Amino acid sequence: MANKAVFLDRDNTLIEDPGYINTPEAVKLVPGVELALKSLTQAGYKLVVITNQSGVARGIITEEQLETIHAELRRQLAEGGAHLDAIFYCPVHPEGTVVEYAKESDLRKPRPGMLLKAAAQMDIDLAQSWMVGDSPRDVEAGQRAGCRTIRVRVPGPGHGPTTEDTDEDTQADLTVRNLVEAAKAILRNDSDGAADLAFAGAGTSAQAQATAAGAAPVPPLPAQAPDVVPAEADLEAREIQREILACLRQMTTPEDESAxxxxxxxxxxxxxxxxxxxxxxxxxxxxxxxxxxxxxxxxxxxxxxxxxxxxxxxxxxxxx
Ligand SMILES: [Mg+2]
Missing domain, CATH: 1.10.287 (Helix Hairpins)
Structure with missing residues (x-):
């Protein structure tokens, strides 16, 4: 039987992104990532990082340095009991300054090449898999590969789409605020089936949106995974209530108040x-x-x- 996978963007999804990272010391996991990855592994997903690393083509970092960074990423995850099954990166960029890397490639997101390559090498059923990332190009790559997609929208300056993202209108199946929420949505969808994808999104964030096209039922959640999920259920419910109240307040305009x-x-x-x-x-x-x-x-x-x-x-x- 083919494997199912969660494809993961690296920067701003797994690790914080202060710009181009070129030393292992700069690797800092986004809080909660280990928990999210562990729960996905327990649910039977292969975890595959899919990352554009045009810093190599731009001469900011070498592939050897990139390997040390990824080794550090794996080490920090292992400390939290999590692991990655594979890391695929694309070092090229058409405007690169290092000649051998200055080219376009089908591997480079938003093209789906890295996902297709991973699927071929790791026997992954793309229709049973998810792509999670913070940029429209992550979503587009996932959609072009035939996966369901989750957009992580990190609030605050310095996050979200980069200058390389041109299509901000690319719509993911779900939008969440972090990888923990993404994992919960995936696990909930596993346990509830495709019909509940909309509910999974609504319970994840007020921004969540469910366009469940392409979603298909997948096997039930393993027994140990729910231990992770309900732990934050109350907090989540309260947060949703706060968001609803905030929306209601916004709907009462100053004009209305002075009615x-x-x-x-x-x-x-x-x-x-x-x-x-x-x-x-x-x-x-x-x-x-x-x-x-x-x-x-x-x-x-x-x-x-x-x-x-x-x-x-x-x-x-x-x-x-
Ligand atoms: Mg990113």
């Missing part, structure tokens, strides 16, 4: 204001008639008092 509502002071203020305007009109009319007698003065004073009352009622309404 006029009925109140007695407001009614009195409106009536008083109308009477005041009427009195002012009468006073102006009398003045035009050259009637400057005491009666006109009285009406003028009453109008002034009416205006003050109208303002007072309006203030009372707003200060409720």
């Amino acid at each position: 006029e509502e009925f109140s007695v002071p407001k009614l009195l203020g409106s009536v008083t204001q109308m009477l005041t305007i009427l009195l002012v009109v009468v006073v102006i009319y009398r003045l035009f008639q050259h009637d400057t007698g005491p009666e006109t003065t009285i009406w003028g004073v009453v109008a002034l008092i009416g205006q003050l009352m109208a303002l007072t009622f309006t203030a009372m309404h707003k200060n409720r």
Whole structure:
């Protein structure tokens, strides 16, 4: 029987990406990665890193240095009880400065070459596999290989698509915030089947979206994997509630908040204001008639008092 796999982007998915990493000391795992990988291995997935490393073509790093970085990545994962089954990288780039690497390649994401190569070498059923990464090109490569896809959208500056990503509209089957959430979505989909892919996404993030095309039921989750999944269930539920509340607050615009509502002071203020305007009109009319007698003065004073009352009622309404 063919294997199923989770193909993993490296930078910003497995390890933090401060730019080009060219020393093992710079390798820093994204928190929770070991847990996510362990749970996927327990569920029977081969874990295969699929990474563009154009730093080699640009002369920033050699393939030998890249090997030491990957050895360090494996070492840190092993400390957490996790392991990778394979690492595929593409060192070339058409604009590279190192002549032998300055070329285009079908291996380079968003092309699916590395996934196809891994599938051939490791007997992987691509339709039963997932591609997880933070860039649109990861999603595109996964889709072109026939895998289901999960986009990890890391919040904050310096994350997300790079200048090499041109198609930000590439839609993954699911969008999550980190690899732990991605693993949970995959495991939940395993246990619930394709019909529940939408639920898996919704439970993962408010941003989650489920376009379950291509999703197919896969074998049930092994007994030990759920130990990992429910551990954060409560936290997750609370987080979702917070996100829903935040959305609801956003839906109540400032305009809505200041929406006029009925109140007695407001009614009195409106009536008083109308009477005041009427009195002012009468006073102006009398003045035009050259009637400057005491009666006109009285009406003028009453109008002034009416205006003050109208303002007072309006203030009372707003200060409720
Ligand atoms: Mg990346």
